[in-house]
Amino acid sequence: MKVLIVDDEPSIRYLFSEFLKMKGFDTDEAENGMEGLKKFHKDNYDLLILDIKMGFKHGIEMLEDIRRQGYNTPVIICTAYKHLEEDVRITSSENVEFLAKPVDLQKLWEKIEKLLGLKTNAG
Amino acid sequence: MQVKSFRDTLKQILDLAQDLLKSEAGTIFLLDNERDELVFEIVNGPKADELKGKRLKIGEGIAGKTAQTGEGQIVTRVKERKDFQSKFDRATGFKTESLLTAPLRIKDRIIGVIELVNKKDGVYTDDDLQILEGFAKSASSILEMALLYERIEQSRKFLYGIIDSIPHPILLLDKEGNIVYQNRALNQLPFREELIKKTTKKRDGGTVECNGKTFTLTKSSFNMRDEVGRMVKYTTLIFVEITDKIMLAELMAQKEVKERFFAGVSHNLKNPLTPIIGLSQILMSPENLPDDVIKEYAMRINQEGKRLGKLVQMFISLSRDDLGNRSWVNIGDMLKRLENGAFSVYVLDEPVEIYANSEDLELALEVLFETLKEKASDFNVSCSSVDSGIQIIIDGLDSNTVQELKRGMEQEFLIDDPFDMSNTNSANLVFFREIVERHGGNIEYNNDGIKIKFFSGMKNNTGKLIEKYV
Numbered sequence: 046m047k048v049l050i051v052d053d054e055p056s057i058r059y060l061f062s063e064f065l066k067m068k069g070f071d072t073d074e075a076e077n078g079m080e081g082l083k084k085f086h087k088d089n090y091d092l093l094i095l096d097i098k099m100g101f102k103h104g105i106e107m108l109e110d111i112r113r114q115g116y117n118t119p120v121i122i123c124t125a126y127k128h129l130e131e132d133v134r135i136t137s138s139e140n141v142e143f144l145a146k147p148v149d150l151q152k153l154w155e156k157i158e159k160l161l162g163l164k165t166n167a168g
Numbered sequence: 169m170q171v172k173s174f175r176d177t178l179k180q181i182l183d184l185a186q187d188l189l190k191s192e193a194g195t196i197f198l199l200d201n202e203r204d205e206l207v208f209e210i211v212n213g214p215k216a217d218e219l220k221g222k223r224l225k226i227g228e229g230i231a232g233k234t235a236q237t238g239e240g241q242i243v244t245r246v247k248e249r250k251d252f253q254s255k256f257d258r259a260t261g262f263k264t265e266s267l268l269t270a271p272l273r274i275k276d277r278i279i280g281v282i283e284l285v286n287k288k289d290g291v292y293t294d295d296d297l298q299i300l301e302g303f304a305k306s307a308s309s310i311l312e313m314a315l316l317y318e319r320i321e322q323s324r325k326f327l328y329g330i331i332d333s334i335p336h337p338i339l340l341l342d343k344e345g346n347i348v349y350q351n352r353a354l355n356q357l358p359f360r361e362e363l364i365k366k367t368t369k370k371r372d373g374g375t376v377e378c379n380g381k382t383f384t385l386t387k388s389s390f391n392m393r394d395e396v397g398r399m400v401k402y403t404t405l406i407f408v409e410i411t412d413k414i415m416l417a418e419l420m421a422q423k424e425v426k427e428r429f430f431a432g433v434s435h436n437l438k439n440p441l442t443p444i445i446g447l448s449q450i451l452m453s454p455e456n457l458p459d460d461v462i463k464e465y466a467m468r469i470n471q472e473g474k475r476l477g478k479l480v481q482m483f484i485s486l487s488r489d490d491l492g493n494r495s496w497v498n499i500g501d502m503l504k505r506l507e508n509g510a511f512s513v514y515v516l517d518e519p520v521e522i523y524a525n526s527e528d529l530e531l532a533l534e535v536l537f538e539t540l541k542e543k544a545s546d547f548n549v550s551c552s553s554v555d556s557g558i559q560i561i562i563d564g565l566d567s568n569t570v571q572e573l574k575r576g577m578e579q580e581f582l583i584d585d586p587f588d589m590s591n592t593n594s595a596n597l598v599f600f601r602e603i604v605e606r607h608g609g610n611i612e613y614n615n616d617g618i619k620i621k622f623f624s625g626m627k628n629n630t631g632k633l634i635e636k637y638v
Binding site: 054056057059060061063064067125146147148149150151 | 434435438439440441442443444445446447449450455465468471472
């Protein structure tokens, strides 16, 4: 499975990438929504992790664009702004999960499991 | 006859009639419609003062009958008339022998009665009555004009009364721009003449700055009759002081900007926390990691920790109201310490020292250079003393960097001044400006680069000016 991480913070991209690789995912990175959209159209991704506020194009705009184009790819939105979360809920609530900053990796993993249906019945 | 006030006109009419018909005394009664009474309005004669303001019922006495019927009367011997009101003679001691009355009209409506008393050379005749009635009739148009004048005057007084009761300064001008009236609020302003001078050529809705105060100017025009009844255009200028409102709006704006800025800084604080917590979580997991990965993670945690520390320090500096501990700081040395091979520093003359909070200033310069390093491939920093202070010039920035610095949070939104508080995208730059300004300096930003100037006239903690150099 392949995840696209879109965040303007290099240290956050690095962390998510390291963590997901450890979990067996392939990862790709983009530093803003514009670059993220380009990559999204070039490759197939199973999951997108978007920062809500970035230069060039916000995560929220990128999400709007891909949904408008008919893609229903699961998305995790990372935000430190509660009010922006509301904006996203209006745009799209299907296949979208929210994560508050600072991001806890355990919670990130729980969201990924939920969105990708990875949770086994064993536990 | 020259236009006079209504009362003056009545007096003039009575004087003329009294002269014409050689009478000892005379009265003009005016009708009080509310009470159906005649009032002794103008009185000529030896007992005039005692009679003024006295009243008579309509239909009562000779004058009262004239008011009721609209017909003039001749009374040659009052003793023979039962309806003669002798109470006024008794009260004043005056002796009325004969009377002549005629109604006073305006537009066929009786407004009062003119009464002449005691013909000096004989008794009143029918001719006298005709003369008085004719005289009263011709006085009608003069009275009408006088009444109009009186009303204009009353309107004017009413208008001025209203204007005076308004707490804002008001100026009334005629169409030539001459001052017709200035209200009490305007008269109370010590700088009124300067304010009036500044309003010329100002448009409606404009603002006028005077004596440290700001006024909005509202102009409106209206027509009013002048003293001879002509319609004349007047202009009112109302000044509403908005100094406090402006100050309040500025304070609110500053507060809002500050809140936005702190919200932005809070957001920035969360960024290094994510890798610190996340990488340490991975390190604590049972996962077997190679040594070089562990080292890499530890280094990154350390880096992010330092970054976080810097942000916390910025936060603490900004939340302090004063400058904190200050000492003489050699700017050249400070810049060289920060140089670290990433850019070139030229100190053009020494010593260049300012009285500053060394920690704050060094942190501010450090975060500025960090921001520039992130965006620019290369740049130069020079420091020199100029006429009025100390100047740091950062140049050699490529045009992309200049553009990048101006980029706000939105995709296509460029901000004029990246150092402005409203730039929530870069807490570093805003922090830099705040610290520079707290030290009595300023920042000029344009396409050529950044110029930071600290002036010699800096103040110490007690507000006293101190010298530039030690």
